[in-house]
Amino acid sequence: MTPFHVVIPARHASTRLPGKPLLPIAGKPMVVRVAEQAAQSGAQQIWVATDHHAIAAAVHEHGFKACLTHEHHTSGTDRLAEVVxxxxxxDDTIVVNVQGDEPLIPPQLISAVAQHLANHPECAIATACHAIHNEADFRNPNIVKAVLDKDGNALYFSRAPIPYPRDTFAAGQTLPEQLPVLRHIGIYAYRASFLRAYSQLIPAAIEQFEALEQLRALWHGYKIGVTVTDDAPPAGVDTEADLHVARATFEQLLSQGI
Structure with missing residues:
Protein backbone atom coordinates (compact mmCIF):
# COMPACT_ATOMS: atom_id res chain seq x y z
CA MET A 1 0.00 0.00 0.00
CA THR A 2 1.34 3.38 -1.01
CA PRO A 3 1.88 5.79 1.92
CA PHE A 4 -0.66 8.62 2.07
CA HIS A 5 -2.11 11.18 4.47
CA VAL A 6 -5.74 12.09 5.10
CA VAL A 7 -6.88 15.66 5.72
CA ILE A 8 -10.46 16.28 6.87
CA PRO A 9 -11.65 19.87 6.30
CA ALA A 10 -14.16 20.84 8.98
CA ARG A 11 -15.75 24.28 9.01
CA HIS A 12 -17.93 25.35 11.92
CA ALA A 13 -20.18 27.52 9.75
CA SER A 14 -23.01 25.73 7.95
CA THR A 15 -26.22 27.26 6.66
CA ARG A 16 -28.32 24.12 7.13
CA LEU A 17 -26.62 22.55 10.17
CA PRO A 18 -24.62 25.12 12.18
CA GLY A 19 -21.71 23.58 14.04
CA LYS A 20 -22.09 20.40 11.98
CA PRO A 21 -18.67 18.86 12.73
CA LEU A 22 -19.48 18.86 16.47
CA LEU A 23 -22.95 17.34 16.22
CA PRO A 24 -22.99 14.09 18.22
CA ILE A 25 -23.31 10.72 16.53
CA ALA A 26 -23.52 7.80 18.96
CA GLY A 27 -21.69 9.75 21.65
CA LYS A 28 -18.91 11.33 19.58
CA PRO A 29 -18.68 14.44 17.40
CA MET A 30 -19.32 13.82 13.71
CA VAL A 31 -15.81 14.87 12.71
CA VAL A 32 -14.35 12.32 15.13
CA ARG A 33 -16.49 9.60 13.54
CA VAL A 34 -15.04 10.62 10.16
CA ALA A 35 -11.51 10.46 11.57
CA GLU A 36 -12.22 6.97 12.94
CA GLN A 37 -13.22 5.80 9.47
CA ALA A 38 -10.07 7.34 8.02
CA ALA A 39 -7.97 5.59 10.68
CA GLN A 40 -9.08 2.25 9.21
CA SER A 41 -7.89 3.19 5.70
CA GLY A 42 -4.18 2.66 6.28
CA ALA A 43 -3.33 6.37 6.21
CA GLN A 44 0.03 7.30 7.72
CA GLN A 45 -1.29 10.53 9.20
CA ILE A 46 -4.78 11.95 9.76
CA TRP A 47 -5.31 15.66 10.29
CA VAL A 48 -8.52 17.63 10.78
CA ALA A 49 -8.19 21.07 9.18
CA THR A 50 -10.47 23.57 10.88
CA ASP A 51 -10.96 27.26 11.48
CA HIS A 52 -12.62 26.73 14.86
CA HIS A 53 -10.95 26.14 18.26
CA ALA A 54 -13.84 24.05 19.62
CA ILE A 55 -13.53 21.61 16.73
CA ALA A 56 -9.78 21.34 17.23
CA ALA A 57 -10.28 20.75 20.96
CA ALA A 58 -12.85 17.98 20.33
CA VAL A 59 -10.51 16.30 17.85
CA HIS A 60 -7.59 16.38 20.30
CA GLU A 61 -9.81 15.11 23.12
CA HIS A 62 -10.51 11.96 21.10
CA GLY A 63 -6.88 11.29 20.24
CA PHE A 64 -6.66 12.77 16.73
CA LYS A 65 -4.65 15.69 15.34
CA ALA A 66 -5.96 19.05 14.19
CA CYS A 67 -4.52 22.00 12.28
CA LEU A 68 -5.98 25.45 12.79
CA THR A 69 -6.33 27.10 9.39
CA HIS A 70 -7.42 30.51 8.17
CA GLU A 71 -11.09 31.48 8.21
CA HIS A 72 -11.09 32.99 4.73
CA HIS A 73 -10.66 29.80 2.69
CA THR A 74 -13.36 29.45 0.04
CA SER A 75 -12.91 25.70 -0.47
CA GLY A 76 -11.69 22.57 1.25
CA THR A 77 -8.90 22.36 -1.33
CA ASP A 78 -7.48 25.70 -0.15
CA ARG A 79 -7.65 24.43 3.41
CA LEU A 80 -5.73 21.27 2.41
CA ALA A 81 -3.08 23.40 0.72
CA GLU A 82 -2.51 25.30 3.97
CA VAL A 83 -2.08 22.04 5.87
CA VAL A 84 0.50 20.88 3.30
CA ASP A 91 5.65 17.54 -3.36
CA ASP A 92 5.17 13.81 -3.99
CA THR A 93 3.09 13.27 -0.84
CA ILE A 94 -0.39 11.90 -1.57
CA VAL A 95 -3.10 13.70 0.40
CA VAL A 96 -6.68 12.43 0.49
CA ASN A 97 -9.43 14.95 1.15
CA VAL A 98 -12.16 13.26 3.22
CA GLN A 99 -15.16 15.50 3.83
CA GLY A 100 -15.89 16.20 7.49
CA ASP A 101 -19.59 15.39 7.08
CA GLU A 102 -19.17 11.78 5.90
CA PRO A 103 -19.10 9.70 9.09
CA LEU A 104 -19.96 6.52 7.19
CA ILE A 105 -17.39 6.80 4.42
CA PRO A 106 -15.91 3.33 3.66
CA PRO A 107 -12.22 3.16 4.63
CA GLN A 108 -11.51 1.08 1.51
CA LEU A 109 -12.73 3.96 -0.69
CA ILE A 110 -10.20 6.27 0.95
CA SER A 111 -7.34 3.87 0.30
CA ALA A 112 -8.59 3.13 -3.23
CA VAL A 113 -8.32 6.74 -4.44
CA ALA A 114 -4.88 7.08 -2.84
CA GLN A 115 -3.66 3.91 -4.53
CA HIS A 116 -5.18 4.95 -7.85
CA LEU A 117 -3.19 8.18 -7.79
CA ALA A 118 -0.02 6.32 -6.86
CA ASN A 119 -0.56 3.94 -9.78
CA HIS A 120 -1.04 6.76 -12.29
CA PRO A 121 1.93 9.14 -12.16
CA GLU A 122 0.53 11.16 -15.08
CA CYS A 123 -2.37 12.29 -12.87
CA ALA A 124 -2.31 15.13 -10.33
CA ILE A 125 -5.63 14.10 -8.77
CA ALA A 126 -7.66 10.93 -8.32
CA THR A 127 -11.33 10.59 -7.48
CA ALA A 128 -14.08 7.98 -7.67
CA CYS A 129 -17.33 7.18 -9.49
CA HIS A 130 -19.93 4.46 -9.60
CA ALA A 131 -22.40 3.43 -12.28
CA ILE A 132 -25.98 4.68 -12.18
CA HIS A 133 -28.88 3.16 -14.10
CA ASN A 134 -31.74 5.33 -12.87
CA GLU A 135 -32.98 7.91 -15.37
CA ALA A 136 -34.18 10.24 -12.62
CA ASP A 137 -30.65 10.32 -11.17
CA PHE A 138 -29.22 10.78 -14.68
CA ARG A 139 -31.33 13.91 -15.19
CA ASN A 140 -30.92 15.25 -11.62
CA PRO A 141 -28.64 18.34 -11.61
CA ASN A 142 -27.75 17.70 -7.98
CA ILE A 143 -26.06 14.47 -9.05
CA VAL A 144 -22.75 15.08 -10.79
CA LYS A 145 -21.93 12.88 -13.75
CA ALA A 146 -18.48 12.06 -15.16
CA VAL A 147 -17.26 10.98 -18.59
CA LEU A 148 -13.93 9.15 -18.83
CA ASP A 149 -11.38 8.60 -21.58
CA LYS A 150 -9.95 5.23 -22.62
CA ASP A 151 -7.37 5.36 -19.83
CA GLY A 152 -9.95 5.99 -17.11
CA ASN A 153 -9.12 9.67 -16.73
CA ALA A 154 -11.84 12.29 -16.50
CA LEU A 155 -12.85 14.07 -19.69
CA TYR A 156 -15.51 16.17 -17.99
CA PHE A 157 -17.79 16.47 -14.99
CA SER A 158 -21.26 17.98 -15.28
CA ARG A 159 -24.58 18.41 -13.59
CA ALA A 160 -26.14 17.87 -17.01
CA PRO A 161 -27.10 14.37 -18.22
CA ILE A 162 -23.92 13.16 -19.94
CA PRO A 163 -23.19 11.24 -22.09
CA TYR A 164 -26.53 12.09 -23.66
CA PRO A 165 -28.24 9.24 -25.60
CA ARG A 166 -29.62 11.47 -28.37
CA ASP A 167 -31.31 8.89 -30.60
CA THR A 168 -32.69 6.85 -27.71
CA PHE A 169 -34.36 9.81 -26.03
CA ALA A 170 -35.53 11.21 -29.38
CA ALA A 171 -37.36 7.95 -29.91
CA GLY A 172 -39.05 8.31 -26.53
CA GLN A 173 -37.17 5.38 -25.02
CA THR A 174 -35.69 5.10 -21.53
CA LEU A 175 -32.06 5.25 -20.47
CA PRO A 176 -30.14 2.49 -22.30
CA GLU A 177 -28.57 -0.06 -19.96
CA GLN A 178 -25.30 -0.08 -21.92
CA LEU A 179 -24.80 3.69 -21.66
CA PRO A 180 -21.74 4.34 -19.45
CA VAL A 181 -23.32 6.72 -16.96
CA LEU A 182 -21.11 7.41 -13.95
CA ARG A 183 -22.00 9.28 -10.79
CA HIS A 184 -19.14 11.22 -9.25
CA ILE A 185 -18.25 10.52 -5.62
CA GLY A 186 -16.84 13.59 -3.89
CA ILE A 187 -13.57 12.24 -2.57
CA TYR A 188 -10.17 13.33 -3.90
CA ALA A 189 -6.55 12.28 -3.61
CA TYR A 190 -4.04 15.01 -4.52
CA ARG A 191 -0.33 15.25 -4.99
CA ALA A 192 0.99 17.90 -2.63
CA SER A 193 2.62 19.63 -5.61
CA PHE A 194 -0.82 20.25 -7.12
CA LEU A 195 -2.20 21.61 -3.86
CA ARG A 196 0.69 24.09 -3.75
CA ALA A 197 -0.13 25.21 -7.29
CA TYR A 198 -3.91 25.30 -6.86
CA SER A 199 -4.24 28.76 -5.34
CA GLN A 200 -2.43 30.24 -8.34
CA LEU A 201 -4.85 28.74 -10.88
CA ILE A 202 -7.31 31.18 -12.39
CA PRO A 203 -10.93 30.03 -11.89
CA ALA A 204 -12.49 28.75 -15.11
CA ALA A 205 -15.85 29.79 -16.51
CA ILE A 206 -16.97 26.16 -16.74
CA GLU A 207 -16.17 25.75 -13.05
CA GLN A 208 -18.22 28.78 -12.09
CA PHE A 209 -21.25 27.97 -14.24
CA GLU A 210 -21.37 24.28 -13.26
CA ALA A 211 -20.39 25.07 -9.64
CA LEU A 212 -17.86 22.22 -9.79
CA GLU A 213 -14.44 23.03 -8.41
CA GLN A 214 -12.68 20.09 -10.09
CA LEU A 215 -13.29 21.63 -13.52
CA ARG A 216 -10.63 24.23 -12.74
CA ALA A 217 -7.98 21.50 -12.73
CA LEU A 218 -9.23 20.02 -16.02
CA TRP A 219 -9.39 23.45 -17.66
CA HIS A 220 -5.75 24.07 -16.76
CA GLY A 221 -4.70 20.71 -18.21
CA TYR A 222 -4.28 18.59 -15.07
CA LYS A 223 -5.30 14.95 -15.37
CA ILE A 224 -7.81 13.48 -12.94
CA GLY A 225 -7.73 9.71 -12.62
CA VAL A 226 -10.98 7.96 -11.69
CA THR A 227 -11.42 4.68 -9.85
CA VAL A 228 -14.82 3.10 -10.55
CA THR A 229 -16.40 1.36 -7.57
CA ASP A 230 -19.19 -1.20 -7.62
CA ASP A 231 -21.39 0.46 -5.02
CA ALA A 232 -22.38 3.94 -3.94
CA PRO A 233 -20.97 4.93 -0.54
CA PRO A 234 -23.40 5.98 2.22
CA ALA A 235 -24.60 9.56 1.90
CA GLY A 236 -22.97 12.37 3.83
CA VAL A 237 -24.77 14.58 6.35
CA ASP A 238 -26.19 17.71 4.74
CA THR A 239 -29.58 17.95 6.43
CA GLU A 240 -31.30 17.14 9.70
CA ALA A 241 -32.80 14.06 8.02
CA ASP A 242 -29.31 12.88 6.99
CA LEU A 243 -28.18 13.30 10.58
CA HIS A 244 -30.99 11.09 11.86
CA VAL A 245 -30.01 8.39 9.34
CA ALA A 246 -26.34 8.52 10.38
CA ARG A 247 -27.24 8.32 14.06
CA ALA A 248 -29.58 5.38 13.50
CA THR A 249 -26.94 3.57 11.45
CA PHE A 250 -24.27 4.00 14.12
CA GLU A 251 -26.61 2.92 16.87
CA GLN A 252 -27.38 -0.22 14.90
CA LEU A 253 -23.71 -0.95 14.28
CA LEU A 254 -22.85 -0.43 17.93
CA SER A 255 -25.69 -2.70 19.04
CA GLN A 256 -24.22 -5.39 16.79
CA GLY A 257 -20.77 -4.88 18.30
CA ILE A 258 -19.29 -3.60 15.04
Whole structure:
Protein backbone atom coordinates (compact mmCIF):
# COMPACT_ATOMS: atom_id res chain seq x y z
CA MET A 1 0.00 0.00 0.00
CA THR A 2 1.34 3.38 -1.01
CA PRO A 3 1.88 5.79 1.92
CA PHE A 4 -0.66 8.62 2.07
CA HIS A 5 -2.11 11.18 4.47
CA VAL A 6 -5.74 12.09 5.10
CA VAL A 7 -6.88 15.66 5.72
CA ILE A 8 -10.46 16.28 6.87
CA PRO A 9 -11.65 19.87 6.30
CA ALA A 10 -14.16 20.84 8.98
CA ARG A 11 -15.75 24.28 9.01
CA HIS A 12 -17.93 25.35 11.92
CA ALA A 13 -20.18 27.52 9.75
CA SER A 14 -23.01 25.73 7.95
CA THR A 15 -26.22 27.26 6.66
CA ARG A 16 -28.32 24.12 7.13
CA LEU A 17 -26.62 22.55 10.17
CA PRO A 18 -24.62 25.12 12.18
CA GLY A 19 -21.71 23.58 14.04
CA LYS A 20 -22.09 20.40 11.98
CA PRO A 21 -18.67 18.86 12.73
CA LEU A 22 -19.48 18.86 16.47
CA LEU A 23 -22.95 17.34 16.22
CA PRO A 24 -22.99 14.09 18.22
CA ILE A 25 -23.31 10.72 16.53
CA ALA A 26 -23.52 7.80 18.96
CA GLY A 27 -21.69 9.75 21.65
CA LYS A 28 -18.91 11.33 19.58
CA PRO A 29 -18.68 14.44 17.40
CA MET A 30 -19.32 13.82 13.71
CA VAL A 31 -15.81 14.87 12.71
CA VAL A 32 -14.35 12.32 15.13
CA ARG A 33 -16.49 9.60 13.54
CA VAL A 34 -15.04 10.62 10.16
CA ALA A 35 -11.51 10.46 11.57
CA GLU A 36 -12.22 6.97 12.94
CA GLN A 37 -13.22 5.80 9.47
CA ALA A 38 -10.07 7.34 8.02
CA ALA A 39 -7.97 5.59 10.68
CA GLN A 40 -9.08 2.25 9.21
CA SER A 41 -7.89 3.19 5.70
CA GLY A 42 -4.18 2.66 6.28
CA ALA A 43 -3.33 6.37 6.21
CA GLN A 44 0.03 7.30 7.72
CA GLN A 45 -1.29 10.53 9.20
CA ILE A 46 -4.78 11.95 9.76
CA TRP A 47 -5.31 15.66 10.29
CA VAL A 48 -8.52 17.63 10.78
CA ALA A 49 -8.19 21.07 9.18
CA THR A 50 -10.47 23.57 10.88
CA ASP A 51 -10.96 27.26 11.48
CA HIS A 52 -12.62 26.73 14.86
CA HIS A 53 -10.95 26.14 18.26
CA ALA A 54 -13.84 24.05 19.62
CA ILE A 55 -13.53 21.61 16.73
CA ALA A 56 -9.78 21.34 17.23
CA ALA A 57 -10.28 20.75 20.96
CA ALA A 58 -12.85 17.98 20.33
CA VAL A 59 -10.51 16.30 17.85
CA HIS A 60 -7.59 16.38 20.30
CA GLU A 61 -9.81 15.11 23.12
CA HIS A 62 -10.51 11.96 21.10
CA GLY A 63 -6.88 11.29 20.24
CA PHE A 64 -6.66 12.77 16.73
CA LYS A 65 -4.65 15.69 15.34
CA ALA A 66 -5.96 19.05 14.19
CA CYS A 67 -4.52 22.00 12.28
CA LEU A 68 -5.98 25.45 12.79
CA THR A 69 -6.33 27.10 9.39
CA HIS A 70 -7.42 30.51 8.17
CA GLU A 71 -11.09 31.48 8.21
CA HIS A 72 -11.09 32.99 4.73
CA HIS A 73 -10.66 29.80 2.69
CA THR A 74 -13.36 29.45 0.04
CA SER A 75 -12.91 25.70 -0.47
CA GLY A 76 -11.69 22.57 1.25
CA THR A 77 -8.90 22.36 -1.33
CA ASP A 78 -7.48 25.70 -0.15
CA ARG A 79 -7.65 24.43 3.41
CA LEU A 80 -5.73 21.27 2.41
CA ALA A 81 -3.08 23.40 0.72
CA GLU A 82 -2.51 25.30 3.97
CA VAL A 83 -2.08 22.04 5.87
CA VAL A 84 0.50 20.88 3.30
CA UNK A 85 2.47 24.07 3.94
CA UNK A 86 2.08 23.91 7.72
CA UNK A 87 3.30 20.31 7.83
CA UNK A 88 6.03 20.80 5.22
CA UNK A 89 5.03 17.73 3.22
CA UNK A 90 7.09 16.97 0.12
CA ASP A 91 5.65 17.54 -3.36
CA ASP A 92 5.17 13.81 -3.99
CA THR A 93 3.09 13.27 -0.84
CA ILE A 94 -0.39 11.90 -1.57
CA VAL A 95 -3.10 13.70 0.40
CA VAL A 96 -6.68 12.43 0.49
CA ASN A 97 -9.43 14.95 1.15
CA VAL A 98 -12.16 13.26 3.22
CA GLN A 99 -15.16 15.50 3.83
CA GLY A 100 -15.89 16.20 7.49
CA ASP A 101 -19.59 15.39 7.08
CA GLU A 102 -19.17 11.78 5.90
CA PRO A 103 -19.10 9.70 9.09
CA LEU A 104 -19.96 6.52 7.19
CA ILE A 105 -17.39 6.80 4.42
CA PRO A 106 -15.91 3.33 3.66
CA PRO A 107 -12.22 3.16 4.63
CA GLN A 108 -11.51 1.08 1.51
CA LEU A 109 -12.73 3.96 -0.69
CA ILE A 110 -10.20 6.27 0.95
CA SER A 111 -7.34 3.87 0.30
CA ALA A 112 -8.59 3.13 -3.23
CA VAL A 113 -8.32 6.74 -4.44
CA ALA A 114 -4.88 7.08 -2.84
CA GLN A 115 -3.66 3.91 -4.53
CA HIS A 116 -5.18 4.95 -7.85
CA LEU A 117 -3.19 8.18 -7.79
CA ALA A 118 -0.02 6.32 -6.86
CA ASN A 119 -0.56 3.94 -9.78
CA HIS A 120 -1.04 6.76 -12.29
CA PRO A 121 1.93 9.14 -12.16
CA GLU A 122 0.53 11.16 -15.08
CA CYS A 123 -2.37 12.29 -12.87
CA ALA A 124 -2.31 15.13 -10.33
CA ILE A 125 -5.63 14.10 -8.77
CA ALA A 126 -7.66 10.93 -8.32
CA THR A 127 -11.33 10.59 -7.48
CA ALA A 128 -14.08 7.98 -7.67
CA CYS A 129 -17.33 7.18 -9.49
CA HIS A 130 -19.93 4.46 -9.60
CA ALA A 131 -22.40 3.43 -12.28
CA ILE A 132 -25.98 4.68 -12.18
CA HIS A 133 -28.88 3.16 -14.10
CA ASN A 134 -31.74 5.33 -12.87
CA GLU A 135 -32.98 7.91 -15.37
CA ALA A 136 -34.18 10.24 -12.62
CA ASP A 137 -30.65 10.32 -11.17
CA PHE A 138 -29.22 10.78 -14.68
CA ARG A 139 -31.33 13.91 -15.19
CA ASN A 140 -30.92 15.25 -11.62
CA PRO A 141 -28.64 18.34 -11.61
CA ASN A 142 -27.75 17.70 -7.98
CA ILE A 143 -26.06 14.47 -9.05
CA VAL A 144 -22.75 15.08 -10.79
CA LYS A 145 -21.93 12.88 -13.75
CA ALA A 146 -18.48 12.06 -15.16
CA VAL A 147 -17.26 10.98 -18.59
CA LEU A 148 -13.93 9.15 -18.83
CA ASP A 149 -11.38 8.60 -21.58
CA LYS A 150 -9.95 5.23 -22.62
CA ASP A 151 -7.37 5.36 -19.83
CA GLY A 152 -9.95 5.99 -17.11
CA ASN A 153 -9.12 9.67 -16.73
CA ALA A 154 -11.84 12.29 -16.50
CA LEU A 155 -12.85 14.07 -19.69
CA TYR A 156 -15.51 16.17 -17.99
CA PHE A 157 -17.79 16.47 -14.99
CA SER A 158 -21.26 17.98 -15.28
CA ARG A 159 -24.58 18.41 -13.59
CA ALA A 160 -26.14 17.87 -17.01
CA PRO A 161 -27.10 14.37 -18.22
CA ILE A 162 -23.92 13.16 -19.94
CA PRO A 163 -23.19 11.24 -22.09
CA TYR A 164 -26.53 12.09 -23.66
CA PRO A 165 -28.24 9.24 -25.60
CA ARG A 166 -29.62 11.47 -28.37
CA ASP A 167 -31.31 8.89 -30.60
CA THR A 168 -32.69 6.85 -27.71
CA PHE A 169 -34.36 9.81 -26.03
CA ALA A 170 -35.53 11.21 -29.38
CA ALA A 171 -37.36 7.95 -29.91
CA GLY A 172 -39.05 8.31 -26.53
CA GLN A 173 -37.17 5.38 -25.02
CA THR A 174 -35.69 5.10 -21.53
CA LEU A 175 -32.06 5.25 -20.47
CA PRO A 176 -30.14 2.49 -22.30
CA GLU A 177 -28.57 -0.06 -19.96
CA GLN A 178 -25.30 -0.08 -21.92
CA LEU A 179 -24.80 3.69 -21.66
CA PRO A 180 -21.74 4.34 -19.45
CA VAL A 181 -23.32 6.72 -16.96
CA LEU A 182 -21.11 7.41 -13.95
CA ARG A 183 -22.00 9.28 -10.79
CA HIS A 184 -19.14 11.22 -9.25
CA ILE A 185 -18.25 10.52 -5.62
CA GLY A 186 -16.84 13.59 -3.89
CA ILE A 187 -13.57 12.24 -2.57
CA TYR A 188 -10.17 13.33 -3.90
CA ALA A 189 -6.55 12.28 -3.61
CA TYR A 190 -4.04 15.01 -4.52
CA ARG A 191 -0.33 15.25 -4.99
CA ALA A 192 0.99 17.90 -2.63
CA SER A 193 2.62 19.63 -5.61
CA PHE A 194 -0.82 20.25 -7.12
CA LEU A 195 -2.20 21.61 -3.86
CA ARG A 196 0.69 24.09 -3.75
CA ALA A 197 -0.13 25.21 -7.29
CA TYR A 198 -3.91 25.30 -6.86
CA SER A 199 -4.24 28.76 -5.34
CA GLN A 200 -2.43 30.24 -8.34
CA LEU A 201 -4.85 28.74 -10.88
CA ILE A 202 -7.31 31.18 -12.39
CA PRO A 203 -10.93 30.03 -11.89
CA ALA A 204 -12.49 28.75 -15.11
CA ALA A 205 -15.85 29.79 -16.51
CA ILE A 206 -16.97 26.16 -16.74
CA GLU A 207 -16.17 25.75 -13.05
CA GLN A 208 -18.22 28.78 -12.09
CA PHE A 209 -21.25 27.97 -14.24
CA GLU A 210 -21.37 24.28 -13.26
CA ALA A 211 -20.39 25.07 -9.64
CA LEU A 212 -17.86 22.22 -9.79
CA GLU A 213 -14.44 23.03 -8.41
CA GLN A 214 -12.68 20.09 -10.09
CA LEU A 215 -13.29 21.63 -13.52
CA ARG A 216 -10.63 24.23 -12.74
CA ALA A 217 -7.98 21.50 -12.73
CA LEU A 218 -9.23 20.02 -16.02
CA TRP A 219 -9.39 23.45 -17.66
CA HIS A 220 -5.75 24.07 -16.76
CA GLY A 221 -4.70 20.71 -18.21
CA TYR A 222 -4.28 18.59 -15.07
CA LYS A 223 -5.30 14.95 -15.37
CA ILE A 224 -7.81 13.48 -12.94
CA GLY A 225 -7.73 9.71 -12.62
CA VAL A 226 -10.98 7.96 -11.69
CA THR A 227 -11.42 4.68 -9.85
CA VAL A 228 -14.82 3.10 -10.55
CA THR A 229 -16.40 1.36 -7.57
CA ASP A 230 -19.19 -1.20 -7.62
CA ASP A 231 -21.39 0.46 -5.02
CA ALA A 232 -22.38 3.94 -3.94
CA PRO A 233 -20.97 4.93 -0.54
CA PRO A 234 -23.40 5.98 2.22
CA ALA A 235 -24.60 9.56 1.90
CA GLY A 236 -22.97 12.37 3.83
CA VAL A 237 -24.77 14.58 6.35
CA ASP A 238 -26.19 17.71 4.74
CA THR A 239 -29.58 17.95 6.43
CA GLU A 240 -31.30 17.14 9.70
CA ALA A 241 -32.80 14.06 8.02
CA ASP A 242 -29.31 12.88 6.99
CA LEU A 243 -28.18 13.30 10.58
CA HIS A 244 -30.99 11.09 11.86
CA VAL A 245 -30.01 8.39 9.34
CA ALA A 246 -26.34 8.52 10.38
CA ARG A 247 -27.24 8.32 14.06
CA ALA A 248 -29.58 5.38 13.50
CA THR A 249 -26.94 3.57 11.45
CA PHE A 250 -24.27 4.00 14.12
CA GLU A 251 -26.61 2.92 16.87
CA GLN A 252 -27.38 -0.22 14.90
CA LEU A 253 -23.71 -0.95 14.28
CA LEU A 254 -22.85 -0.43 17.93
CA SER A 255 -25.69 -2.70 19.04
CA GLN A 256 -24.22 -5.39 16.79
CA GLY A 257 -20.77 -4.88 18.30
CA ILE A 258 -19.29 -3.60 15.04
Missing amino acids: EQRGWS
